[in-house]
Structure formats: C-alpha cells, structure tokens
Amino acid sequence: MSDNWGFDTTAIHAGAAPDPATGARQVPIYQTTAYVFKDAAHAARLFGLQEVGYIYSRLTNPTVGALQSRIAAMEGGAGAVCCSSGHAAQIMALFPLMQPGCNIVASTRLYGGTVTQFSQTIRRFGWSCKFVDLDDLDAVAAAIDDNTRAIFCESISNPGGYVTDIPAVARVADQARVPLIVDNTLATPYLCKPIEMGATLVVHSLTKYMTGNGTVTGGVVVDSGKFDWSASDKFPSLSAPEPAYHGLKFHETFGNLAFTFHGIAIGLRDLGMTMNPQAAHYTLMGIETLGLRMPRHVENSQKIAEWLEKDPRVTSVTYAGLASSPWHKTAERVYPKGAGALFTFAVKGGYDACVKLVDNLKLFSHVANLGDARSLVIHSASTTHSQLTPEQQKAAGAGPDVVRLSIGIEDAQDLIADLDQALAAASN
Incomplete structure (x- = not known):
C-alpha cells in the first residue's frame, strides 16, 4: 500500500500502525532490553534466523524497527538497518563488503570525519581508500581494481554543498560490478532518491535533517535489494556459507533482504552500533515534518x-x-x-x-x-x-x-x- 503513497503520507504513516496492545497512535518507546520467548522452540528459531522476531535490543527493537521500515519506504529500499550514528552507518555499510586487502573508491569531496575514517581508521581493518574527483568519471573507472568493493560518495557534499551526478557514477559502478554507496544525509529522500538513480546502498546521519531538531544521534543503512551478491566471489560474507549460522548463505536464503539481515544478524550482533529506542522515537517524529x-x-x-x-x-x-x-x-x-x-x-x-x-x-x-x-x-x-x-x-x-x-x-x-x-x- 505504501508504494502508492505520496512523500508526506509515507513520512507520517510508513512503519507506524496503531500499537496492537494499547491502541497508541504514536509509535511507543519500547524501552526494554530483552523479549520473552513463547517457548524453547520459538527461541531456537529466532536465534537460527528461521523466524523473524525480537531477541535482544542490540539486534532488534520495535521502535527502531518502525523507523527502519519508514526510511526504507521513503528511500525506495528493500530494507534498512538503523544504528548509533552516521559514522557507524558507514562502517556498517562497508562491513559485509570488505576483507583485508580490499579497497573502496571515494569522492574527494566528503565530510572531514569521513575522510579521516577512510584514510586512517579503516586501515586498521586492512582496508584502504582511493580518493578521486567523482566529476572525472574516467578517473573513477581507472581507480577501480580487482580489490575494489565499493564506490562511496555524498549526494550533496559537506561542507561545500557540491552535488554529485549520481546516475553517471552509478553507470561506472555497474560497469565494474561493484556497489555504489551514497550518503544522502544532506539531500534527504525529499530532494534525492539515490536508489532510483542506481545506488546499491544509501546511508544517512539521521542526526541531521531527518530528525531536524538537534536532539539525538543516529544512522541508517538502506539496501536497494537490487545487487547480485552471488555474481562473483567478491562478497563472501553475503554469498558464501556463514560459519556462525551453520553454513547459511545470506544471499541464497534471504534474497533481496540479504544485506539487511546480515546487517542485523552479524553487523549489530558483533559491532554493537545499536540505536536506542528513544533516539528512534525522536527521529520518527522529526521525519513527519x-x-x-x-x-x-x-x-x-x-x-x-x-x-x-x-x-x-x-x-x-x-x-x-x-x-x-x-x-x-x-x-x-x-x-x-x-x-x-x-x-x-x-x-x-x-x-x-x-x-x-x-x-x-x-x-x-x-x-x-x-x-x-x-x-x-x-x-x-x-x-x-x-x-x-x-x-x-x-x-x-x-x-x-x-x-x-x-x-x-x-x-x-x-x-x-x-x-x-x-x-x-x-x-x-
């Protein structure tokens, strides 16, 4: 139904039905750490990724879940994973894609903290970054090699407000068969929908325009659901057997939601970059306007x-x-x-x-x-x-x-x- 809604209707209603227990019209703040299982078999199914539900609020929470559904609908994505900040969202986006020795190609026009994260911090994981002027599409294509796992840009860049030609960069990414990650913080889905222009993943610092009132920090990774993670052996976290889940293959099992499920079941489980439910509540209210x-x-x-x-x-x-x-x-x-x-x-x-x-x-x-x-x-x-x-x-x-x-x-x-x-x- 939400596929046919206008922007403002989606911003108010997506992911937010009246609370089934109380009838509360606004999404409640589910301020809880854990959730009671129906029985031992129910718990086993949840932990084995055989059933979707709530286990522990580091992984899933109803308030955060409503926000994820709303943002995915607004961006036109298959799913979304919220986390503690925009910087956390960037690492969450890269985490399933990268291995030691891999690199990303990123715009030279990025927020200074992102430049530091990509030029310094990710090197501790054995990852690296090549910074390129994304206006020069030939230079972007030339920077991609066999170890490149993504192209990263901001839709509208911080601090200069320079705009990225997302469709043009997406064509380069498609030719190289690597995902394009777009930070859409400054444009928001109101001004720009990168997935419609060919982006694979969209990240936001929800701290900014999405919340809009300077009260909380938050981040999100939105998955388009359109990338074929099994087309090559470059993305084993998504295409190969996962040892922690008895050989389950995320892409084979979850299809267009593979990246989203990995972000929760592996990313939030192991990195712990969790959004708290009160922050999700403030962001839900901010998005309404x-x-x-x-x-x-x-x-x-x-x-x-x-x-x-x-x-x-x-x-x-x-x-x-x-x-x-x-x-x-x-x-x-x-x-x-x-x-x-x-x-x-x-x-x-x-x-x-x-x-x-x-x-x-x-x-x-x-x-x-x-x-x-x-x-x-x-x-x-x-x-x-x-x-x-x-x-x-x-x-x-x-x-x-x-x-x-x-x-x-x-x-x-x-x-x-x-x-x-x-x-x-x-x-x-």
Whole structure:
C-alpha cells in the first residue's frame, strides 16, 4: 500500500500502525532490553534466523524497527538497518563488503570525519581508500581494481554543498560490478532518491535533517535489494556459507533482504552500533515534518546565497543553486527540488576574518552540527576538517578562508541581517 503513497503520507504513516496492545497512535518507546520467548522452540528459531522476531535490543527493537521500515519506504529500499550514528552507518555499510586487502573508491569531496575514517581508521581493518574527483568519471573507472568493493560518495557534499551526478557514477559502478554507496544525509529522500538513480546502498546521519531538531544521534543503512551478491566471489560474507549460522548463505536464503539481515544478524550482533529506542522515537517524529521543512531550508538557502554572492566582502559562494556554480546544471537535472541547505562562502581577509565573523554572529549558532531547524555556522578548517592536510582541506572545499553555513527555517531576512552585521565586524 505504501508504494502508492505520496512523500508526506509515507513520512507520517510508513512503519507506524496503531500499537496492537494499547491502541497508541504514536509509535511507543519500547524501552526494554530483552523479549520473552513463547517457548524453547520459538527461541531456537529466532536465534537460527528461521523466524523473524525480537531477541535482544542490540539486534532488534520495535521502535527502531518502525523507523527502519519508514526510511526504507521513503528511500525506495528493500530494507534498512538503523544504528548509533552516521559514522557507524558507514562502517556498517562497508562491513559485509570488505576483507583485508580490499579497497573502496571515494569522492574527494566528503565530510572531514569521513575522510579521516577512510584514510586512517579503516586501515586498521586492512582496508584502504582511493580518493578521486567523482566529476572525472574516467578517473573513477581507472581507480577501480580487482580489490575494489565499493564506490562511496555524498549526494550533496559537506561542507561545500557540491552535488554529485549520481546516475553517471552509478553507470561506472555497474560497469565494474561493484556497489555504489551514497550518503544522502544532506539531500534527504525529499530532494534525492539515490536508489532510483542506481545506488546499491544509501546511508544517512539521521542526526541531521531527518530528525531536524538537534536532539539525538543516529544512522541508517538502506539496501536497494537490487545487487547480485552471488555474481562473483567478491562478497563472501553475503554469498558464501556463514560459519556462525551453520553454513547459511545470506544471499541464497534471504534474497533481496540479504544485506539487511546480515546487517542485523552479524553487523549489530558483533559491532554493537545499536540505536536506542528513544533516539528512534525522536527521529520518527522529526521525519513527519521533513516534507514541510526541506522546501523552507532550500528557499532560505537560495535567498542567502544570492545575497552573499553580491556582497563585496565575500570572495565566492559554493551553493549549487546559483547559476554561476559549476554544478548548477547537474543540480537542476539530478536535484530538481533544490540544491540543499548547506554551503560555504569565502571571506575576504582569510582565516582571521572568518574567525571574527563566526564570533560576531548572533542568530547563527556556532556548533559542530548541521541540518537543524536553526541556522548553524562553523569554520571547517579549524574544526571539522582540522585533521586534514591543507591539500585535503582545499580538495574538500574547506580552506582556511571558508565558512560553512547550514541554513535553517527562520525568516531569511533576519538571517541576512545577522550575516551583514557579522561581515561588517569581520571587515574591521
């Protein structure tokens, strides 16, 4: 039934029937660790993956399950697995795909924490990453080798707001027979549905626009259900016998839900990156208004970017919604509802002027977050991207003269006035 619903109806109703025990209309917070089995045979079937149900809240929880169903419906996926943060979701997405010696090909335009995770942290697992400009499709194809297990990108990148031509990158992934993983945090399924454009997996930091109120952290991996994990021997976690389940083959047994079941039965079981039910509850409530919030985010961003572009105190603005942006035509084609609400601008006076601007803003909150209903600001080079080399900062769009804005849903003129007075202070 939900296949025929519109976006807002899906955002409110998918995964959320009235509680069968009490009739509660909102999804209850099932604040419980464990669940009573019907009998010994029932418990054995659950542990043997012969029956779907609740065992222990590290693995499954009704509140989290409702959220998983809702997001899968919104993204057009076969299934979804929620976890503790967006960073956790990235590892959860890679975990079934990778073995020691394997690599991924990733965009150079990524959140600084993701660049660090891919360039440093995953090396401890014996994995590696090749960073490539995804606008250069030939370079992407050339970077793929026999040990490549995925291509990774952000639909709209943090911090610059650059947009990715997902259909074009998906064609390269298809030709190489590797999955494409798209971080859709900044676009949300309101602006972009990567699975419809050829993505295999979609990840989100639910902390951002999906929740929308800066209250909880969370992540999700959405599986398209369309990739043939058994077409080669590259993905043994999904295609080969699993020793922990007496030789069960996930793809053979669960079909288009193989990745989702593996994410729960192996990923959450062994990595323990569990989302708590209260966080799921807040996110469910936030998603209900996503279709109302995103148009305002985009409308405000367009107005503010156009104003900043004309200001002589500003060197450049990266918003893809501007006609002057190199990514404007891609944004019109791939993201017709708008280019999101995160972008950067360069301030005359460089690093020192950026610091003064941030310190003098009144309405904008100086925080290490984005996607809030409130407008937010940060100087990426000294914070979120400070672990990167100057070359990596520049490649990511986070140079020392750049300030990142996350535009909220306040009145645009009030936000422009705040930026105006802060720029004046930064120019002195």
